[in-house]
Amino acid sequence: MKVQLGAVPFVYPVPIALGGATVAGKPNYLTLGDVGIMGINPPLVYISSGTNHYTNQGILEHGTYSINFPTRELLAKVDYCGMVSGHDVDKSVLFETFYGELGTAPMIRECPVNLECRVVKEFSIQHRQVFVGEVVQAYVDAAFVTEEDGHVRFAELTELAPILYALDNRYYTLGPVIGRGYHEGKSLLEQNNKQE
Numbered sequence: 001m002k003v004q005l006g007a008v009p010f011v012y013p014v015p016i017a018l019g020g021a022t023v024a025g026k027p028n029y030l031t032l033g034d035v036g037i038m039g040i041n042p043p044l045v046y047i048s049s050g051t052n053h054y055t056n057q058g059i060l061e062h063g064t065y066s067i068n069f070p071t072r073e074l075l076a077k078v079d080y081c082g083m084v085s086g087h088d089v090d091k092s093v094l095f096e097t098f099y100g101e102l103g104t105a106p107m108i109r110e111c112p113v114n115l116e117c118r119v120v121k122e123f124s125i126q127h128r129q130v131f132v133g134e135v136v137q138a139y140v141d142a143a144f145v146t147e148e149d150g151h152v153r154f155a156e157l158t159e160l161a162p163i164l165y166a167l168d169n170r171y172y173t174l175g176p177v178i179g180r181g182y183h184e185g186k187s188l189l190e191q192n193n194k195q196e
């Protein structure tokens with residue numbers, strides 16, 4: 001038995017991010033659930049942001065933006081950034097900002113992972129502006145990176161305590177690791193190969 005929910009874009013869960021841009025000479029941050037990867041090589045991401053959002057003005061002016069992944073400790077500030085607009089409130093005071101090579105994509109020091117992006121394509125759909133960005137640099141807090149035998153290793157994502165969200169309007173965080181990509185299907189692959 002399946003129950004129909006209606007035409008809902010129920011992609012779940014999504015990572016919650018804070019998008020950053022320089023607007024009128026100051027950093028501004030907004031909460032985003034509509035964010036994702038468009039490709040690994042070249043490294044392309046997208047954000048989809050309401051046309052009237054203050055952040056969009058800065059992205060359009062400079063052609064740059066950032067995506068910052070907060071930890072659960074930042075939840076109240078994250079939710080707040082999604083409730084008030086830079087049109088009315090100075091959100092730059094909420095975080096410590098740093099800049100990378102582009103100089104106009106403000107990033108949040110308290111977020112363990114930051115992506116610095118240059119806009120390579122922008123289009124409008126309905127009441128949204130979609131900004132496709134090329135990641136020019138990815139920053140990770142040194143505490144989450146170790147080097148072993150000359151290989152860079154990242155902490156398990158659970159340590160980064162990302163905030164997840166779903167269309168049930170609840171925030172979640174990650175559970176434990178349950179497997180590895182291109183690995184867990186190997187038993188089925190071998191079974192299939194034997195049958196051939």
Ligand SMILES: Cc1cc2nc3c(=O)[nH]c(=O)nc-3n(C[C@H](O)[C@H](O)[C@H](O)COP(=O)(O)O)c2cc1C
Binds near residue numbers: 028032053056078
């Ligand atoms: C959990 C959550 C997720 C959100 N996701 C988006 C989103 O993906 N796109 C969007 O345009 N607005 C989203 N918003 C709303 C904006 O963050 C909000 O309208 C914000 O005030 C815009 O800020 P600005 O005007 O300073 O740019 C979200 C808000 C919350 C609380």
